[in-house]
Amino acid sequence: MKSGSNLEKVLAAGHFSVTAECGPPRGADPEIVRKKAAFVRGNVDACNVTDNQTSVVRMSSLAGCLLIKEEGIEPLIQMVVRDRNRIALQSDLLGASAMGVRNLLCLSGDHQKFGDDPQAKNVFDIDSMQFIHLVKSMRDDGTFPSGKKLEGAPLFFIGCAVNPFADPFEIRVPRLKLKIAAGADFVQTQCIYNMKKFKEYMELAKKEGLHEKVKILAGVTPLKSAGMAKFMRKMVAGMDIPDEVINRISAEPKEKQAEKGIEMCIEQIQELREMEGIAGVHVMAIEWEEKLQEIIGGAGLLPRPVVE
Amino acid sequence: MITGTPKPIEEILEMLEPYDNIILAGCHGCVTVCRVGGEKEVQVLASTLRLAREAAGRKINIREVSLERQCDPEYVEQMRPYVADHQAVLSIACGAGIQFLAEKFTMTPLLPGINTGFLGVTERQGEWSERCQGCGDCVLHLTGGICPVTRCAKSLFHGPCGGSVQGTCEVSKDVKCGWQLIIDRLKSLNQLENYGKLKPYKGWSTARDGGPRRILREDMI
Amino acid sequence: MLPCTGRIDESLLLKAFENGADGVMVVGCLEGDCHYVSGNIRARARVNRVYAILDKIKIGPDRIRMFNLSAGEGSKFAAYANEFVGKIRELGPSPINLVRAGQAHAVSQKETT
Numbered sequence: 001m002k003s004g005s006n007l008e009k010v011l012a013a014g015h016f017s018v019t020a021e022c023g024p025p026r027g028a029d030p031e032i033v034r035k036k037a038a039f040v041r042g043n044v045d046a047c048n049v050t051d052n053q054t055s056v057v058r059m060s061s062l063a064g065c066l067l068i069k070e071e072g073i074e075p076l077i078q079m080v081v082r083d084r085n086r087i088a089l090q091s092d093l094l095g096a097s098a099m100g101v102r103n104l105l106c107l108s109g110d111h112q113k114f115g116d117d118p119q120a121k122n123v124f125d126i127d128s129m130q131f132i133h134l135v136k137s138m139r140d141d142g143t144f145p146s147g148k149k150l151e152g153a154p155l156f157f158i159g160c161a162v163n164p165f166a167d168p169f170e171i172r173v174p175r176l177k178l179k180i181a182a183g184a185d186f187v188q189t190q191c192i193y194n195m196k197k198f199k200e201y202m203e204l205a206k207k208e209g210l211h212e213k214v215k216i217l218a219g220v221t222p223l224k225s226a227g228m229a230k231f232m233r234k235m236v237a238g239m240d241i242p243d244e245v246i247n248r249i250s251a252e253p254k255e256k257q258a259e260k261g262i263e264m265c266i267e268q269i270q271e272l273r274e275m276e277g278i279a280g281v282h283v284m285a286i287e288w289e290e291k292l293q294e295i296i297g298g299a300g301l302l303p304r305p306v307v308e
Numbered sequence: 309m310i311t312g313t314p315k316p317i318e319e320i321l322e323m324l325e326p327y328d329n330i331i332l333a334g335c336h337g338c339v340t341v342c343r344v345g346g347e348k349e350v351q352v353l354a355s356t357l358r359l360a361r362e363a364a365g366r367k368i369n370i371r372e373v374s375l376e377r378q379c380d381p382e383y384v385e386q387m388r389p390y391v392a393d394h395q396a397v398l399s400i401a402c403g404a405g406i407q408f409l410a411e412k413f414t415m416t417p418l419l420p421g422i423n424t425g426f427l428g429v430t431e432r433q434g435e436w437s438e439r440c441q442g443c444g445d446c447v448l449h450l451t452g453g454i455c456p457v458t459r460c461a462k463s464l465f466h467g468p469c470g471g472s473v474q475g476t477c478e479v480s481k482d483v484k485c486g487w488q489l490i491i492d493r494l495k496s497l498n499q500l501e502n503y504g505k506l507k508p509y510k511g512w513s514t515a516r517d518g519g520p521r522r523i524l525r526e527d528m529i
Numbered sequence: 530m531l532p533c534t535g536r537i538d539e540s541l542l543l544k545a546f547e548n549g550a551d552g553v554m555v556v557g558c559l560e561g562d563c564h565y566v567s568g569n570i571r572a573r574a575r576v577n578r579v580y581a582i583l584d585k586i587k588i589g590p591d592r593i594r595m596f597n598l599s600a601g602e603g604s605k606f607a608a609y610a611n612e613f614v615g616k617i618r619e620l621g622p623s624p625i626n627l628v629r630a631g632q633a634h635a636v637s638q639k640e641t642t
Contacts, residue, residue: 082462110478111461111462111478126509127463127464127465127466127467128464130507166468166470166472167468167472168472168475171491171503174504175466177504178504182506190470237470237471237472238472
């Protein structure tokens with residue numbers, strides 16, 4: 001066991017694992033986090049807390065993680081390299097580990113121009129690849145990058161993100177390979193709508209044996225409406241939503257589209273379960289956390305296993 | 309070259325409020341090439357300022373000069389005989405030149421007439437783009453001659469990130485994805501194995517992050 | 530004497546206003562017919578830049594204008610000239626000239642008192 005986290009144990013035991021995502025509030029009110037946590041508890045093996053996603057300032061991921069931990073959910077801290085240099089990153093890693101956070105997702109982060117503070121300084125002292133390497137060496141060597149000994153190594157199950165739908169396609173699997181070489185233990189993918197392309201990606205990954213070296217969790221986001229699908233396709237870079245998906249949900253009358261979206265999500269999870277190399281699913285029901293139980297339960301994944 | 313853009317005329321006029329008699333200094337170096345601070349630009353700016361000030365009822369006397377460079381002491385000294393005859397110097401050279409004039413003529417206020425930009429190249433007349441950040445530790449041989457620090461909006465060393473779409477950076481459709489460019493170039497040079505190596509963490513102390521920099525060539529002193 | 534409007538640059542045009550012109554009319558060959566290939570195209574770009582400058586400093590951008598003609602279009606030239614002069618009369622003296630007249634008036638007032 002690298003970290004002893006629940007997610008690590010569930011995956012090691014061979015179960016199809018489930019993670020979800022919680023966006024912290026745009027303010028200091030902890031009740032908002034607790035309310036979301038109530039919908040998540042019992043439905044996942046770990047829950048991500050995002051880190052100033054799209055550069056929009058929110059309560060810190062670490063604070064969000066501690067709040068959901070108090071509510072009985074295993075946290076998964078997300079850390080972007082956009083806002084913190086290597087000094088702050090190391091410090092936050094030590095702090096998070098000290099507070100019992102055992103799962104980590106290492107990310108680049110969206111450029112600051114997307115948020116409310118586009119004038120902010122652009123940090124990117126080290127990139128996400130180097131950050132993975134940093135965490136791994138602190139955890140396994142028990143030293144700082146300088147070589148000095150740590151008074152207690154941080155224990156993390158190290159994750160990274162991949163986007164099989166970004167360009168250039170031919171570099172996506174080599175990049176995953178690099179992340180694994182750097183020390184990634186698990187992967188969460190960008191949300192998938194184009195299953196055909198995702199399968200192409202998985203074929204290339206399996207050719208390199210990557211599915212055996214790292215635990216791949218496929219990302220899904222249930223569609224609330226046809227409007228949401230069209231918006232995402234147009235506005236979010238790296239989002240690939242095929243016409244069949246849009247047409248399927250658009251075919252429903254407006255008041256039935258949410259239900260259809262959930263049905264499509266459940267079907268998708270079931271299909272992913274059947275695929276070789278997929279170790280779990282990451283359900284990003286953004287601002288729709290109340291549907292998590294219905295989706296995860298509907299896919300036959302409840303109750304979650306308890307692994308000692 | 310070092311590039312720059314003209315400051316808005318209102319901003320310059322505001323800076324010139326306390327003065328009636330100034331020097332307007334251009335430079336024959338970089339700013340001439342990017343059409344913002346050369347002799348021609350000095351003439352046009354001087355006329356513009358005189359017209360604007362006179363129309364507002366307050367003439368301004370402008371001595372128009374254009375130095376070979378404002379970043380070398382020999383050329384800057386050429387101004388010394390007459391600098392004290394004027395109340396201020398408005399310089400449309402780059403920030404280095406403006407500061408150098410200020411250092412050499414400590415009794416004269418120095419005003420910047422341009423906003424200095426970046427180290428770049430001429431894509432075509434009228435279009436200049438950034439190429440170098442002066443990080444002090446060049447790795448162009450590993451990235452097919454394309455700089456990841458400058459051309460990637462996130463200065464990644466193992467890009468592209470998930471926001472790269474059809475060769476375009478997520479920050480703007482007018483910005484090419486630096487890593488798409490690097491990968492394409494490595495492919496054409498048959499050097500894709502350069503991509504597959506984990507690069508060491510960048511040392512930023514050779515960049516401006518380490519503090520204002522200095523080069524001392526002892527063999528030349 | 531200029532061989533071609535391509536020889537005109539912005540500083541020359543601005544100097545005319547500094548020297549007291551209320552308006553500046555630039556007349557070049559028809560586009561595509563420049564005797565020196567593309568001089569009139571460059572002139573057009575420069576006139577446009579001066580137009581923008583005059584607008585920015587509130588001198589009155591319409592005080593500069595470029596017309597394209599062939600050497601044989603005498604009556605057209607006359608028509609353009611009349612049109613432009615009419616426009617300048619409408620706009621009145623340039624702000625520079627107003628200020629200078631005001632000062633001259635003040636000076637002559639001083640001299641008589």
